[in-house]
Amino acid sequence: xxxxxxxxxxxxxxxxxxxxxxxxxxxxxxxxxxxxxxxxxxxxxxxxxxxxxxxxxxxxxxxxxxxxxxxxxxxxxxxxxxxxxxxxxxxxxxxxxxxxxxxxxxxxxxxxxxxxxxxxxxxxxxxxxxxxxxxxxxxxxxxxxxxxxxxxxxxxxxxxxxxxxxxxxxxxxxxxxxxxxxxxxxxxxxxxxxxxxxxxxxxxxxxxxx
Numbered sequence: 001x002x003x004x005x006x007x008x009x010x011x012x013x014x015x016x017x018x019x020x021x022x023x024x025x026x027x028x029x030x031x032x033x034x035x036x037x038x039x040x041x042x043x044x045x046x047x048x049x050x051x052x053x054x055x056x057x058x059x060x061x062x063x064x065x066x067x068x069x070x071x072x073x074x075x076x077x078x079x080x081x082x083x084x085x086x087x088x089x090x091x092x093x094x095x096x097x098x099x100x101x102x103x104x105x106x107x108x109x110x111x112x113x114x115x116x117x118x119x120x121x122x123x124x125x126x127x128x129x130x131x132x133x134x135x136x137x138x139x140x141x142x143x144x145x146x147x148x149x150x151x152x153x154x155x156x157x158x159x160x161x162x163x164x165x166x167x168x169x170x171x172x173x174x175x176x177x178x179x180x181x182x183x184x185x186x187x188x189x190x191x192x193x194x195x196x197x198x199x200x201x202x203x204x205x206x207x208x209x210x
Contacts (some may be wrong), residue, residue: 006095012158014100015172018092021139022083022167029079030199034116034141037061038193043118050115056125058180060117080199081114087137087169087201088112096135096171103173105205106135112203119151119183120195127156127179134204136178137171140164141197148185151196153178164196174204 006018022030037043043059046052050062063081067074075081086092088109097106119125130136138153144166153170154161157177162170172178180198188194 004089004092006092008095008099010099012155012160013172013176014096014103015170015176016092016096016099017162017168017170019165019168021169022086026083026086027141027167029083030141033079034118034197035193037116038118038191040191051117052128055128056123056180058117058119058123058125060115063114063116080116084114084139084199084201087139087171088203092171103135108205109135109203111206112201115200115202117198117200118193118195119180119198120190121148121185121188122182123195124182125180127154127177129177130174130202133174133202135171135202136174136176137169137201137203138164139169139199139201140166141199142166143194147188147194148183148196150181151183152181154181155179164198174202 002023004018004021006016009015009017043061045059046056049060051060063078067078067081069075090107093107093109097103142148151164152161153164155176155178183196185195
């Protein structure tokens with residue numbers, strides 16, 4: 001049975017980091033889909049995928065809008081929406097919930113939304129807060145050898161930043177302000193895909209009717 005080893009932090013805000021989160025088979029499936037999206041006309045500007053207009057140049061897709069849930073459900077068509085169920089493994093959410101009381105309801109998660117975002121040369125995301133979301137999980141991917149600089153995940157209010165290692169994931173509460181430093185790449189075409197990919201899971205607990 002696969003064992004994941006994460007690091008939990010209470011300061012400067014509650015968060016969980018797991019390196020080497022996906023195994024080789026899962027990574028292959030993820031990269032198949034990332035490469036498909038990194039073609040002309042596929043990634044969308046912020047106004048079309050639910051991003052914050054004026055805060056970012058990075059393009060993205062909301063996968064839940066493409067592979068809608070219903071009868072029938074099309075989520076299984078997406079490698080990413082299938083593989084990223086790993087984010088909601090009971091042991092992962094339990095470890096996160098134990099960091100602080102504000103994370104305590106994470107194991108009761110009953111909804112999530114997934115976005116795939118690609119940062120190429122000059123792309124960034126200004127600091128912001130996802131006020132309507134209880135929890136966030138960011139997974140990071142890039143082709144190796146790494147060709148870009150920048151792209152750190154930043155938390156200005158806390159004077160804290162992360163380099164976002166390949167195949168790592170961070171989970172934290174939605175009230176934490178965060179942003180992404182500008183990515184810099186020389187001599188690389190956008191569609192070669194040598195920038196910074198992020199798969200974001202917005203998740204939490206919705207009230208269900210009794």
